[in-house]
Amino acid sequence: xxxxxxxxxxxxxxxxxxxxxxxxxxxxxxxxxxxxxxxxxxxxxxxxxxxxxxxxxxxxxxxxxxxxxxxxxxxxxxxxxxxxxxxxxxxxxxxxxxxxxxxxxxxxxxxxxxxxxxxxxxxxxxxxxxxxxxxxxxxxxxxxxxxxxxxxxxxxxxxxxxxxxxxxxxxxxxxxxxxxxxxxxxxxxxxxxxxxxxxxxxxxxxxxxxxxxxxxxxxxxxxxxxxxxxxxxxxxxxxxxxxxxxxxxxxxxxxxxxxxxxxxxxxxxxxxxxxxxxxxxx
Numbered sequence: 001x002x003x004x005x006x007x008x009x010x011x012x013x014x015x016x017x018x019x020x021x022x023x024x025x026x027x028x029x030x031x032x033x034x035x036x037x038x039x040x041x042x043x044x045x046x047x048x049x050x051x052x053x054x055x056x057x058x059x060x061x062x063x064x065x066x067x068x069x070x071x072x073x074x075x076x077x078x079x080x081x082x083x084x085x086x087x088x089x090x091x092x093x094x095x096x097x098x099x100x101x102x103x104x105x106x107x108x109x110x111x112x113x114x115x116x117x118x119x120x121x122x123x124x125x126x127x128x129x130x131x132x133x134x135x136x137x138x139x140x141x142x143x144x145x146x147x148x149x150x151x152x153x154x155x156x157x158x159x160x161x162x163x164x165x166x167x168x169x170x171x172x173x174x175x176x177x178x179x180x181x182x183x184x185x186x187x188x189x190x191x192x193x194x195x196x197x198x199x200x201x202x203x204x205x206x207x208x209x210x211x212x213x214x215x216x217x218x219x220x221x222x223x224x225x226x227x228x229x230x231x232x233x234x235x236x237x238x239x240x241x242x243x244x245x246x247x248x249x250x251x252x253x254x255x256x257x258x259x260x261x262x263x264x265x266x267x268x269x270x271x272x273x274x275x276x277x278x279x280x281x282x
Contacts, residue, residue, distance in 0.1 A: 209251030
């Protein structure tokens with residue numbers, strides 16, 4: 001399931017054997033684990049450099065906190081915040097930059113400004129803007145991360161219902177003209193799922209990675225890790241790394257993480273021991 005993406009500014013991204021690292025850059029005052037840490041242009045620029053130096057293959061910029069109970073922004077408010085940060089991140093980053101948004105206007109602004117990818121927590125299915133995100137993704141012909149999400153946790157067959165969700169997203173994408181090679185899936189750990197459901201999905205990821213699209217996994221510092229280890233959000237790096245390694249073993253291709261340096265090392269070890277690297281020990 002190899003993919004190779006190139007952009008007009010010379011940036012490249014290859015989804016192949018090596019696990020890719022997406023570094024999280026929240027430029028929000030209220031994100032669940034690092035709200036307010038990077039919410040000046042200078043801090044965002046510095047952290048972008050720090051993450052790329054530590055091994056990030058993608059920088060994911062989010063201007064709205066999507067944590068449970070977070071304060072939603074209008075697209076206009078989100079764009080105003082993006083205007084402060086996105087230009088400096090694009091200027092600093094040596095790797096592709098993704099924009100984390102479910103508003104089509106924000107995505108359109110960011111991609112026009114030079115962002116390289118879209119990360120949509122509603123998987124092209126945000127009810128208040130039907131079809132608009134898919135149209136933007138098709139317009140710019142960029143990779144789009146399609147995350148599973150829903151407004152309730154009442155499942156009878158969670159894996160089957162997730163597959164149905166992805167099928168609907170793929171149909172929306174196809175009708176909009178998004179190329180199949182531009183679709184990356186995300187099981188949406190922590191979204192529309194309670195603790196037991198999150199753990200079950202992680203235990204059965206191989207049923208989702210069998211789908212014909214790369215899979216991104218976002219488990220960084222999530223609540224389920226704190227529940228298992230009885231740790232606050234600031235002490236969940238090791239749990240994050242363990243969950244990422246489990247994801248690699250079940251076929252995931254991209255890890256979305258906060259602690260880039262430490263978790264990248266764990267992922268590289270997992271890749272080597274799984275034979276995913278060209279220089280693996282023979």
